[in-house]
Amino acid sequence: MDRLSEALGGPRFWIKRDDCTGLATGGNKARKLDYLMAEAKAAGATAIVTQGATQSNHTRQSAAAAAKLGMACHILLEDRTGSDDFSYNANGNVLLSRLAGGMMTKFPGGTDMAQEMERLAGELRAKGEVVYVIPGGGSNATGALGYAECAHELLSQADETGLEIDMIVQPTGSSGTHAGMVAGLTVMESDIPILGLGTRAPKEKQETMVYDLAVRTLKRLDYDGQLDRARVQANCDYVGDGYGIPTDGMVEAVQTLARLEGLLFDPVYSGKALDGFLKLARNEQFAGMKNVVFLHTGGSSAIFAYPGAFGAQPV
């Protein structure tokens, strides 16, 4: 990101374009679904059941993956923001999930979504469906393997181009992406620091979630060493009033990258992480480093669910 690097006065900032992974636009859930849907297919699944927030990118990409494999996709949406705005409830990821044939049901905030998924899976099984349940965000050890693979891909690309990465920065939410990256770097014996920028939970809780899942993912990879707890670092100072609620910093950050690099970020995850990233850069937190990579997890289809926050108006 040459123009951003120049605007911030260095170091060189790079971007890993996981917003270009495909599956009804793109985003980080595609790599997790590679592994999750392979399991579903191996189990002979005819339907998947999954859950997320109203504007979940994960459920949108799940609907696309299920469509591609000829499976039914049942989506349980949790109303985490309480917004009654039409765009929030109907446009963006909701619209794209609907286009791909996703069957959506909405639940109030605070619902035990895992329990609701099991209840629906039971009903579908009683009707003869073979059901594969995917946890929120696709964040279990199977899904996280997709990000262990991403870590491998990133380091291979860095090797090929002679890029020495001083740090990786990324959004962290339901934790599979961060945990998979940590697991991947660990098995490759890479000590590149990785910083997760939080989008929901406070730091301590986020780091514990990521650490626990990274340990389970390392087990899946037959790694028999210990994972140092200090390997998992999160900064959760840029969430604002809560999950999915826009902040001024997020809007400014999304605008900045659109204008400097022609890149799109999202209001819930990558845009809030980007806000933190820009503020850390301005506060010289990357001083002394040469190359910092931002892992772009996608989500820009959610921009259309937040037209007001971004100042949408007729020309």
Ligand SMILES: *Cc1c(COP(=O)(O)O)cnc(C)c1O
């Ligand atoms: C889900 C999501 C994240 C967070 O990834 P987790 O694996 O849930 O931590 C980040 N960015 C976008 C755009 C997402 O959809």
